[in-house]
Every structure is written in C-alpha cells, then in structure tokens.
Amino acid sequence: MEMLSGAEMVVRSLQDEGIEHIFGYPGGSVLDIYDAIFQSSDIEHFLVRHEQAAVHMADAYSRTTGKVGTVLVTAGPGATNCITGIATAYMDSIPLVVLSGQVPTNWIGDDAFQETDMIGVSRPVVKHSFLCRTAEEIPIAIKKAFYLASTGRPGPVVVDLPKDVQNPLLKFPYEYPESVELRSYSPTLRGHKGQIKRALAALLGAKKPVLYVGGGAVIANASKQVTELAEKLNLPVTNTLMGLGAFSGTHKQNIGMLGMHGTYEANLTMHNADLIFAVGARFDDRVTNNVEKFCPNAKVMHIDIDPTSISKNIHVDLPIVGSVEVVLQQMLDLIAETQASNDGEKIAQWWKQINEWRAKECLAYQPSNSHIKPQQVIEELYKVTNGDAIIASDVGQHQMFAANYYPFKEPRQWINSGGLGTMGFGLPAAIGCKIARPDKPVCCVTGDGSIQMNIQELSTCMQYNIPIVIVLLNNRSLGMVKQWQKMFYGGRQSHSYMDSVPDFVKLAEAYNHIGIKVDKIEQLQPALERAFELKDRVVFLDVAIDPEEHVYPMQIKFGSMEDMYLSKTEKTDA
C-alpha cells in the first residue's frame, strides 16, 4: 500500500474525491498541507484575502455547480474567520467541507498560540464535524465529510486537523475509501407511496392550488419535475428568494416571488389558496408573515428531505419526506400511470382571479429625470445580459430589487445569502461563481454597505484575473436599514448613513480593474454594455441611485400574507 504523511493524505484524499478547486489561506497549523498542495498539480488553490471570503467563494462555487465547495484554513483566527461563511452555507443548506488546522494534539486545551476549539465554535452551524487525532483517520474522515455534506439536506462539514497529525516525516498506509456508510445516518430519498397518492388526489381536487417552490428544488435539481407538474396541471407557481430560477421567472405561470418583498399576486394567491403545495421550502418567517394569520383556508402539503422542516413553523396536513426531485418524479409517474387530470374549468377561474391581481402591476415604479432608479438598473442589466448572467447578490435593498426585477430563467443563476442574510457575501460569491462557470457572465449586484464588507477580494480578482462585473447600487446609505427607520422609527436615521464612501472608481483602479461612475440615466446602458463586452477585466460600475427609493411591495408586520404596503402612500385595505 502507498505510504503517505498526514498532510499528503489530506491533499490526496481531496484529489481522490475529485476536487479541482479549493479556496483558502495558509498559516502555521496548515503549512504541511500547503507544502503538499505545492507539490500536487491536480488541485487549483485560490488564495483569498480573508478566510470568510474563502468560505463564500466555495459556497457560491457549490451553489453554481451543485458540487461540494472546499476550504482550507489555519487554526485560531483562520478558523474563526470562517464562521460567518459556514453559518451562511448552513442556513441555505449548501454542501461545504472546511478543513481547518489545529494546534498539535498534545497542546489542545492548553491555550496554545492560535488555538481555538473549532469543533465547539462551529458546532451550532455545521451539519457535522470531525477532529482527526491520528493520520490514519484522515482519509475516512474526509470521505465521510464529503458524503455528509452532499447527501440528505446538504450542509457544511468541518474537519479539524491538528498539526502533529499532518507531520510530513511520518508515513502511513493510505487508501481512500470508495464509499462510506454511517449506521446513524440514512436520509430518505423516496417518498411514501400512500402519501404521494393522497397528495396527488388533494392536488387534483383543489380549486385554488398554488405551488410554493423553495431552495430545496434548486439543490435537488428538480426544476424539470417542478415545471412538468406545473404545466400538466396548469398550476400557479411562486418561488421563494432561495427558489428563484427553480421555476423559470419568464414562464407565464410564474407569479413572482412571495413573502416580505414578494409580489402582490404571489402573496394574494397564497393567502386565498385552498391548497398550498410546498416543494423544498421551509415556511421561513420572511415568507409567512404572522403565522397565526397564515393562509386561513389552505390545506398544506409539503415535500422536504429534512423532517424537521415539516410542521416547524406551519402545521402541515400532508407531509412527504424525501428528495424533491424523486418525490415529484414519483408523482408525475403516478399521473402518467393513472392519466389523472384536474378540473380545467376551476383552474381557469382561479387564473382569472390571479390575473386580476397581476393587473395591479405591483412592481411598477415612477422613473425620474433627476435620479437613476435602482429598479431601472436591474432591468437594464437584464436586457444587456439577455437574462443569461449569473447574479451574485449581497444583502439589502439591492438584493430585493435584483430578486424582483431580474427574472431568472434557470436554477443556479441567482446566488444569494437568503437565510443568514450575510452582507459581504456578494463579491466573494461572484468570484466563486466565475471560477465555477468561466463560460458565463457573472455579475455581483451590491450596495455601498455590503461591498465594503469584503472589498479586499478585489485583490484576489487581480491575482487570478477573474473577470466579473460589479454593479454597485450606491445610495450612500444602508438602504434597507434606512427604509425601516423611515417607516417604523419616525425617520430617525440612526447610523445608517455612510458619511464617507470611498471613490469606488479609484479604488477599482487601485486594484488594476476598470471603474466606471454612472450618475446619469443615459450613461447606464452604455456602461453596462461596455462592462460585459470587456470579457477579460473586472469592471466596477458605481451607479448613483435615488437614495429615497424603498423596496415595495412590503408585507405589513404582524399581518397576514396579503397585508402589504404597495408604495410609500398605498397599502392593501386589510
């Protein structure tokens, strides 16, 4: 058998797992592993400027491809800097393996230099974690880590590697396991036949059904099944923020995003439905509004691979545990087998009602001569990219504008931190997307608050020549915070105004990128066109937008799903 050191085993295990890209930052506790990487040609390593960004890159790499993202960092601050990134991935169920260095095993617990109990610190935000106490444990721990990260409800897994375990001088027999089995872990993929039969009967009998499709449909690659089911039964479909693209944003049956900043038609369809079929969605508080008033007339059916998601926030009448893709396929097979159909007449009635709500055009806005509206920027971005770009968003108003004004045709085209809402996610995420999909245009939509939380990654772009486009919706303030302060805090703008934003054009140029300032509407389209024509450069568009613009619609707190502010002056009459 081949003899390898612990450090070599780490790198070989990654190779044998088929890992091509890894994001990281070296340091004392992982120098041996970095030395092994130096001597390997199969893995491409990207050196970041802050460990949090490494995790976001690996995370977005995974969101774009479906593969597991891989991170390598050192002990102590290297490891703790990853926590926000790991928590981001955990909340959105993104498969990651984070390899962290650790002080030598005989120093653990002694408050050694750069010692942190990474297993303990990360515990609430990982799916699982391993501490390797011997080199022989490394291949099996890494195999298990990838297996756990990518199966069931995916999530991040930490593998903590003490320095002595990596010792390059001590060699041990190496064999990478072909597969692993854990007796305490066996996710259910296939749905219960009886439940599927009952669910289908309920779906066919419903007069006002709605498909509520979440991130689970993206993760499970179930777009085909979602679309087929929706088309077969002529169902209205609403995507969650995490589900955007799972059902095409340009499809005529798409009624837009639902929830806090969802469309009027999506929220009213939900509220008035007699049957809600939740597909890989988890009834997040940003969707349901007040759970006591949630969709009073609806029977709720729910497919989820994670049993804890079922009946957690909203009581589910008909649960199906399983992979969204597998369960929907089972359902489609059953429809084909039984030649089942629903009452087209009743569904047409339902659509008539939905189309009346649609006619409200809740996303319409007032263009202005003096200011560029953020909505305009996103609409122009959509036109210039033919709707084909991967959009990596940060967190704030710009995120909601991007979600509502860029109809995503495909899954894995919209990359955002939906669950944790991590500002600073966008730029490193865009880099991860571009590394994963160099063939696609990748655009980071961001704000002047978010971009400054990980702006150092412009340097990573420079080092590896990663040509992304950054569209900064610059309102010189923390827009979403300001919106809430204006709406609910008597307009007191406590610390939400950026008194001194940098000259982003000069900043981009300092990193040898192209910076373009856009402050007039007529500059917008040419600037965007130029940005996407320059395929080998990072282009940073600093777009001055109307600082007074709010995101609408917006659900009214403590209300039902249909209670919404529609503009600064208008709200639903509930």
Place this chain on the structure above:
Amino acid sequence: MRSIISVLLENESGALSRVVGLFSQRGYNIESLTVSPTNDKTLSRMTITTEVTDLARLEQMMKQLHKLVDVLRVSELTEGAHVERELMLIKVRTLTNEAREEVKRCSDIYRGQIVDITQNLYTIQLSGICSKLDAFITTIEDTSEIVEVVRSGVCGIARGEKALRG
C-alpha cells in the same frame, strides 16, 4: 407536560455536546440528563427529561435530535408503559439516638439503604420515581439536617417488547 426521551447515539467524543448544544440552541429545556455506554460499547444511551408545552414541540424536539448525525434512535417513553428510576444519595446529620432511629425507620419504609455511617452522619441510598425521592426528602427533613443530596437524573426503559436497539 413532562416528557422522557430516550436516545441511542454513537459513543464518540463530541456526541454529548451536540445533544446538549441542540437543546440550548433551540431553546428547549433539560430537566435531567443521564448518559452512559450500553452493553455495546460503541453506543451510548441517554435519557432526557424535559417539560414541553405541547405535542408539536415534543415532536420537533425528537426530529431535531434524530437529525444529529451521531444519533441512531430516539423514542419517547411516557406515551407508553414504561419503567423510570432515579438514584439518590442523601447525607443527613443526626445528633440524637431518637433521630437516628427515625432515619433508619424512614429508610426502611422507603426501601432505602444506609450505605455509610459516621458518628453523626448517615448516607442513604434510595431509588425510585422522582416523586418518591422528593417525598423522602420532605419526610427526613423533619427529623434531621440534610447535608447534601445527589440525584442521578431519570433512567427509563419501555415495558414489554418495545426496545431501543442499534
């Protein structure tokens, strides 16, 4: 309502902290927790007693426990016939012969055993359901001074065929 949850989990370092962490992270309360390896040394058996407001919360708690990668089986004991026991060691100070007689008599009535004696101190071992141990404490308090009490927390097992196995 009071609930007793039995958990069978991998006997590995970190497994216990994951369970305890889950409870604090999700805002569930633990009244007592006991854990020890089983006849299969690779597995540990844990008994958790907790107060829950409703069945939905209990179900969510059990699902969350089951979701932990280290956890093999989870079962609730109070919904079926079961046996539960808690062990208590209690040390009391008695200064008169009369009081010592009373302690001895009480222990006999409660089927306890006196496991250590010094001139003025008795240590009594008692097992049973929680309310029996509580009652003993109340009784013994009348005649002697309680020096210290240690209770194991509840251990439980289902009656009959039902079993929690790996």
